[in-house]
Amino acid sequence: MAFNTYNGVFAEEKKLGQKIEIDCEMDYPIETLVRTDELDETVSYADVYETIAEFVAHHNYNLIESLANNLLRELFKTYPMLDGIRLRIRKYSVPIAGIFDNVEIEVAGSK
Template sequence: MSSYIFLDNIRFFAHHGVGEQETLVGNEFTVSLRLQVDIRRAAETDDVADTVSYADVYEAVKAEMAIPSKLLEHVSGRIIDRLFRDFPQIEEIELKLAKRNPPMGADIEAAGVEIRFKRP
């Protein structure tokens, strides 16, 4: 059986980007996560200690989003490293990080990266 905890379209205002203006002014970003976690014990005990708290995951992602980076790939890597370090119950992470209305002269809602990592 596979089970997942997800956080969908978390919104952040952050200062990531290659251009100087992007890091100065900032932009809106969204993060979506799908975390493979064995939830069988929590299903029996009804105890958050037997699973991964999505509130704690949010706080970890929020802390990483607050650190400016040029590339979304770099931010994503930091988020994944942090989640694997802080939550040993996570077996696999699927992450989508998008910049809303990127400054590229296109009629586009968002652009970003999607990655999936299994615990090393």
């Protein structure tokens, strides 16, 4: 998932914003819990996307680590049926000297 955000320590990041990408892996035992072809037996990817998009649109932090940790808590609160969640957040256009495509952090949690 890709979003434009205003997360960052530097004034340029807060003013101009930058692109981030978020990968979300969810642990949910579909092998045992999904027995029919009904959406209510699983977690809707569309709902998860909307939860993440809304959270990112309304929360700005100095650190993407804070964004990741708070988003992780929000996802567990919203989807308590999940056994585990892993988030990877990549940030582009980071205002530091060096040659790189992006910086990335990862957080994970489980029940």
